[in-house]
Structure formats: structure tokens, C-alpha cells
Amino acid sequence: MLDWLVAHVVPIVFYTAAVLVVAGAIGVIWFRNPIHAALSLLATFLAVAGLFVLQHAEFIAAVQIVVYAGGVMVLFLFVMMLVNVRTLPREYQYVRSLLPAAVVTGGFLAAVVAAGLFARSYLAAADPAALTAVEGQTMGNTEAVGWVLYRDFLLPFEVVSLVLLVAMLGAIVMGRKDRREEDAGEEAR
Amino acid sequence: MNMDLRADLLALLPELTLTAGALVVLLAGVGGGGRRHGGLAVTALASVGLTAIALKIAVDVSEAGRLFFSGMFVLDPFAVFFKVLFLLTAALAPLLSRDYLERHDYRPGEYHSLVLFATVGMMVMASGTNLASIYVGLELMALSTYVLAGYFRREVKSHEAASKYFVLGALSSGVLVYGLSLLFGELGSLDLAAMAAALGGAERTPTLLTGMALLACGFLFKVAAVPFHMWTPDVYEGAPTPITAFLSVGPKAAAFAIFLRVFLGGLEGLTPYWVWLVGGSAALTMIWGNLAALTQDNVKRMLAYSSIAHAGYALLGLLAGSELGVQSVLFYMLVYLVSNLGAFGFVILLESRGYAGETVADYAGLARRQPLAAFGMLVFLLSLGGIPPTAGFMGKLYVFAAAVNAGFVWLVVVAVVMSAVSLYYYLRIAMQMYLREGQEGEGAEVLAAPWTARAIGVCGVFVGIIGVYPAPFAAAARTTAALIGVTLP
Numbered sequence: 113m114l115d116w117l118v119a120h121v122v123p124i125v126f127y128t129a130a131v132l133v134v135a136g137a138i139g140v141i142w143f144r145n146p147i148h149a150a151l152s153l154l155a156t157f158l159a160v161a162g163l164f165v166l167q168h169a170e171f172i173a174a175v176q177i178v179v180y181a182g183g184v185m186v187l188f189l190f191v192m193m194l195v196n197v198r199t200l201p202r203e204y205q206y207v208r209s210l211l212p213a214a215v216v217t218g219g220f221l222a223a224v225v226a227a228g229l230f231a232r233s234y235l236a237a238a239d240p241a242a243l244t245a246v247e248g249q250t251m252g253n254t255e256a257v258g259w260v261l262y263r264d265f266l267l268p269f270e271v272v273s274l275v276l277l278v279a280m281l282g283a284i285v286m287g288r289k290d291r292r293e294e295d296a297g298e299e300a301r
Numbered sequence: 302m303n304m305d306l307r308a309d310l311l312a313l314l315p316e317l318t319l320t321a322g323a324l325v326v327l328l329a330g331v332g333g334g335g336r337r338h339g340g341l342a343v344t345a346l347a348s349v350g351l352t353a354i355a356l357k358i359a360v361d362v363s364e365a366g367r368l369f370f371s372g373m374f375v376l377d378p379f380a381v382f383f384k385v386l387f388l389l390t391a392a393l394a395p396l397l398s399r400d401y402l403e404r405h406d407y408r409p410g411e412y413h414s415l416v417l418f419a420t421v422g423m424m425v426m427a428s429g430t431n432l433a434s435i436y437v438g439l440e441l442m443a444l445s446t447y448v449l450a451g452y453f454r455r456e457v458k459s460h461e462a463a464s465k466y467f468v469l470g471a472l473s474s475g476v477l478v479y480g481l482s483l484l485f486g487e488l489g490s491l492d493l494a495a496m497a498a499a500l501g502g503a504e505r506t507p508t509l510l511t512g513m514a515l516l517a518c519g520f521l522f523k524v525a526a527v528p529f530h531m532w533t534p535d536v537y538e539g540a541p542t543p544i545t546a547f548l549s550v551g552p553k554a555a556a557f558a559i560f561l562r563v564f565l566g567g568l569e570g571l572t573p574y575w576v577w578l579v580g581g582s583a584a585l586t587m588i589w590g591n592l593a594a595l596t597q598d599n600v601k602r603m604l605a606y607s608s609i610a611h612a613g614y615a616l617l618g619l620l621a622g623s624e625l626g627v628q629s630v631l632f633y634m635l636v637y638l639v640s641n642l643g644a645f646g647f648v649i650l651l652e653s654r655g656y657a658g659e660t661v662a663d664y665a666g667l668a669r670r671q672p673l674a675a676f677g678m679l680v681f682l683l684s685l686g687g688i689p690p691t692a693g694f695m696g697k698l699y700v701f702a703a704a705v706n707a708g709f710v711w712l713v714v715v716a717v718v719m720s721a722v723s724l725y726y727y728l729r730i731a732m733q734m735y736l737r738e739g740q741e742g743e744g745a746e747v748l749a750a751p752w753t754a755r756a757i758g759v760c761g762v763f764v765g766i767i768g769v770y771p772a773p774f775a776a777a778a779r780t781t782a783a784l785i786g787v788t789l790p
Binding site for chain 1: 425
């Protein structure tokens with residue numbers, strides 16, 4: 113029994129995590145209580161991290177947990193608890209014909225997944241050694257990621273920082289009170 | 302300092318300068334109650350000027366034909382030509398916007414700084430030789446323009462424009478990245494040269510072709526080609542008019558830059574497959590863009606459909622593919638840029654009836670009241686319509702000639718017929734200006750906007766010079782076209 117477990121640990125972990133990913137994703141749209149939906153999303157995030165570990169991408173797994181499960185999720189929960197929404201009201205849906213939409217979207221997704229599986233059957237598997245090797249040297253996964261990110265992809269990495277700055281700027285421009293409203297507020301004071 | 306990094310940073314000098322300028326404008330805009338319209342516009346203009354000098358320095362000191370940042374960035378004449386176009390757009394944008402912002406009472410700081418950030422993104426796109434650097438440049442440009450489209454927050458239409466542009470733009474980015482990931486999976490690299498090399502022996506698998514098709518769809522969205530054009534009229538109508546002018550030339554030219562570089566550089570081996578996709582889209586774009594423009598009463602919407610149609614003409618140059626084709630697209634972009642910015646300049650000047658309320662009927666009798674303005678508008682309309690001796694005629698001539706040489710006669714027939722159709726809606730405005738009487742107090746008044754008038758003047762000079770004496774501009778385009786194949790073997 114133990115031998116069997118050891119021999120099959122990779123498929124067992126994979127299928128457990130895969131089921132958790134899908135179940136968590138379904139849960140996000142299934143639960144009417146936003147907190148439950150958010151916690152369900154957390155399960156998806158953690159299971160995805162597990163899949164990354166299975167692929168020997170330890171650094172991305174850690175980032176997945178720290179940034180998504182840690183940062184993003186805490187932010188979600190904070191907002192929900194501040195706004196204090198218990199359950200979502202049953203609203204009238206804008207899309208009247210949900211069934212055709214669901215069939216089309218689901219069919220498209222199935223086609224894409226099928227194409228992926230089909231492609232996988234004749235493509236060479238990715239080389240796991242590539243995740244830790246840089247210029248012939250073997251190093252840790254984190255080191256390898258850093259090496260690639262700050263050397264080969266230095267320019268895109270730096271431009272992304274500008275993208276984030278613009279995103280922040282955009283949020284402020286869009287979210288700030290109008291100057292006329294501000295002026296009116298000052299006069300009222 | 303590492304010698305490599307030093308060379309890399311020198312090649313990146315224009316982008317660094319413009320980023321610094323954008324940050325200065327942003328910080329300067331915070332103080333003074335955000336009302337220093339003239340000062341901020343001049344600062345933005347000055348940083349564009351410094352960037353032009355930096356570009357000259359970067360070109361002079363950089364080794365020709367070299368790749369920087371480990372194959373991510375190139376400073377070939379193709380990139381330089383587009384960067385000059387972007388800088389021209391970025392220089393005209395503050396001029397067009399200054400009076401407009403003051404009139405509508407919006408803060409200029411963030412506005413000008415976002416325009417400059419979008420320009421940095423476009424410059425990175427033009428220089429990108431790796432799909433990763435091209436994509437981040439694209440996102441920088443796109444994100445800035447989403448915000449700019451919604452900058453007039455007291456206008457409902459501006460909200461509509463921003464949300465439509467954002468949602469559809471994000472969707473198209475998703476499609477583009479999905480295509481990119483499929484190509485990466487099949488070819489094992491995002492580097493255009495490596496992709497072209499890998500394509501040599503690669504089997505034409507469905508995954509590869511799907512990736513290419515999705516990438517093409519993403520690019521067609523960005524150049525606003527039919528059937529990915531639905532966002533254009535609403536966004537162009539709702540966005541602040543100077544931003545509409547900016548959107549219709551800058552991001553469109555940038556999208557053409559990456560379209561040319563990726564499809565003629567990296568994916569040239571797949572030409573038999575994408576030529577039908579892009580050719581069909583070009584034909585639909587020319588037909589639908591021009592037919593839909595016929596029925597528009599709002600001038601901004603009409604110019605939006607006209608810009609869709611112009612993307613269709615420019616796609617002919619991409620299809621032609623040869624050096625002649627690339628050269629014709631570059632030249633066309635220059636011509637289209639000055640003609641369209643000029644026409645939008647007049648829309649800004651004539652917007653006396655408040656936001657987005659400009660109809661064709663507003664132009665009635667303009668020639669009697671403002672003969673100079675009417676004549677200027679006429680020149681830009683004729684240039685957009687492609688009538689000699691304006692620049693637009695030369696632009697179309699080169700593109701059509703390239704397409705005929707490459708054997709796309711049926712597409713050129715479509716293009717010529719549709720150009721004739723386009724004259725109807727361009728001349729409709731001219732007819733209103735010159736032949737209609739215009740009831741007293743009904744037509745639009747020309748607003749006093751000296752900065753906008755200056756920008757229009759610059760465009761008008763370009764339209765005139767290129768139309769009469771196109772040789773130096775065509776020669777500039779020619780030197781760049783020869784090199785697109787050299788840097789991307």
C-alpha cells in the first residue's frame with residue numbers, strides 16, 4: 113500500500129489539486145454569500161500553487177501563495193467585511209437567453225481544452241531541468257527565475273513598472289472627486 | 302558600469318527621457334490647484350522636444366543593426382521612423398488639448414502625463430523585437446488611452462467610451478496573449494528572429510495556426526479593422542476630441558508598426574495562411590468603414606468610420622509585404638497622421654455647442670463667416686479623400702501601387718471604388734461649408750483657440766508639402782523598409 117502510494121504520489125497530488133481547482137472555481141460562482149465565494153477562491157489559489165510545485169516551479173508556487181492567497185484574498189475579504197454584504201440579492205439577469213450563451217461558451221471552452229489535449233499528445237514534454245538551469249549551470253528555481261527576469265527580460269520588467277504606475281494613476285484620475293464638487297465642498301465648509 | 306548595459310541604456314535614452322518628462326508633468330500638475338494649463342502644455346511639449354534630441358543622440362551612438370537588452374529592443378530605421386511619427390503626435394496633442402482642457406475645466410497635469418506615457422508605450426512597441434517587450438509596450442499604451450478616453454468625468458459619453466474601450470480592449474489583449482502563448486508553446490521562443498528560424502522546419506500544426514490567427518485578431522482589433530471595429534465609433538465619439546485625434550493616429554500607427562514587424566518579420570513563414578485572414582479583413586474594413594460613414598451625422602463618428610476605412614487601405618501595404626509594401630504603409634501612416642489630426646483640430650475649434658454635439662449641419666455657411674477655417678478644413682478633407690495635389694493622394698498611390706505589384710488587384714479595385722464612395726461623405730461637409738447658407742446663429746462658431754490653431758497650421762503645412770513634394774518623405778520611408786528584413790533574419 114505504502115509502496116503504491118509512493119509510486120503514484122505525483123498523479124494523486126495532481127488529481128487532488130485539479131479537483132480542488134475546479135471545485136473552488138465552481139464554488140466562487142455558486143455561493144451566494146460573498147465570503148464563502150471568496151474562501152472558495154482561496155481553495156483554488158492554494159490548489160494552483162500545489163500544481164506549480166508539482167511542475168517544479170517552486171518560486172511561482174510561493175508567489176502564488178504570498179500574493180494571491182495572502183495579499184489579494186485578504187484585500188477581498190477586507191472590502192467585503194467593510195461593505196458588509198451577507199448575501200447577494202437575486203437580481204434580474206441582463207442576459208435573457210442564458211442557455212444558448214452557456215452552450216456557446218461551454219462549447220468553445222471544450223474545443224479549446226480538446227485542442228490543448230490533442231496538441232499535448234504529440235508535443236514533447238517540457239524539460240523540467242530548464243526551470244533550474246541557466247547557461248549550463250544548475251541553480252535553485254528562484255535563482256533561475258531572478259536570473260531570467262533581471263537579465264533577459266529586464267526591459268519588459270521595467271516597462272511593467274510603468275504600466276503599474278499608469279494603472280495607479282488611472283484609478284486616481286477615475287476615482288477622485290470632481291474638482292467642482294471639491295470646490296463646492298470647501299465653500300460649504 | 303557594465304558596457305553592455307551602458308549601450309542598452311543609451312539606446313533606450315529617448316524612452317527614458319520621455320518617461321522623465323511624463324513624471325515631471327505629473328508632479329508639476331499636482332501643485333497650483335492643477336490649473337496651470339499653459340505651463341503644463343509647454344512642459345509636455347518641451348519633454349517631447351528633448352526626447353527628439355535624445356532620439357538623435359541614441360541613433361548616433363548606437364551600433365547599427367544591434368539588438369539591445371538581450372534581443373528585446375532594436376533601434377533600426379523602421380523603429381526610428383515610427384518614433385518620429387509618435388513624437389510628432391505627442392507634440393501636437395498638447396497643442397490641440399490646451400485650450401480644450403481649459404474651456405471644459407479639467408486638470409491638465411494627469412492628462413498630459415498620460416499622453417506622454419502612452420507615447421512611451423508606443424515607442425517601446427516600435428522597437429520591440431520580442432513579443433514580450435512588444436506586449437508590455439502595448440499594454441502601457443492601451444492602459445493610458447483607456448484612462449484618457451474617460452478623462453472627462455462629467456460627461457456620460459466619456460464614461461461610456463472609457464468602459465467600452467477598457468472591456469473590449471482587455472478582451473482583445475486576452476485574445477492576443479492567448480495567441481502569443483500558443484505560438485510560444487509551438488515555436489519555443491518569443492523572440493521574433495528565433496520564431497522565424499523555428500518556423501522554417503516547424504510543422505503547420507493546428508495549434509500554431511490558431512495562435513497566429515488569435516494574434517492577428519488581437520492586432521486587427523488594435524488597428525480597428527472590421528470585424529473588430531465595433532468599439533471605434535463609440536469610443537471616438539465619447540472621448541474628449543483631442544484624445545480622439547490622438548487615438549486615431551498614435552495607437553493606430555503603433556499597432557501597424559507591430560503588425561508589420563511581427564507578421565512580416567517573425568511570422569513571414571506563415572504568409573500563405575494569414576494573407577487570407579488579413580486580406581478578407583482589409584476588404585471588409587474598406588467596404589464597411591466607408592459605407593457606415595455615409596450615414597453618420599455626427600462629425601466625430603463620421604471621422605471614426607473614416608479612420609476605420611483608412612486602416613483598411615493601410616492593410617493593403619501589409620498584405621503586399623515587400624519592401625515597397627512596408628514603405629507604403631510607413632508613408633501612409635505619416636500622411637494619414639497629419640490629415641486626420643488637422644481635421645480633428647477643426648472639429649475641436651468648431652465645438653461651440655458643448656461636448657460631442659457637433660453635427661454636419663453645424664458646418665453650414667462656414668465659408669461665408671470664416672473663409673480661412675473653411676478652406677483649411679477643405680484641404681484636410683480632400684487629403685483624407687485622396688484628391689491630388691494633397692498628401693492623401695500620394696499616400697494612397699503608394700499603397701495601391703504596392704498592392705498591385707504584389708498581385709492583389711481585386712483588393713485595389715475594392716479600395717479605389719470605396720475611395721470614390723468616401724468622397725461623398727468628405728465632400729458633404731465641404732458642401733455644407735460652401736454651398737449652404739446657414740441660418741443666422743445656427744452654425745457652429747469658430748472658437749478662439751490659438752494653440753489649437755497652431756497645431757492645425759503645422760498639420761496643414763505638412764499636408765501641403767507632402768502632397769506637392771513627397772520625395773524626401775518617401776525616401777525616409779524607403780531607408781527604413783529595407784532594414785526590416787535585416788534585423789529579423
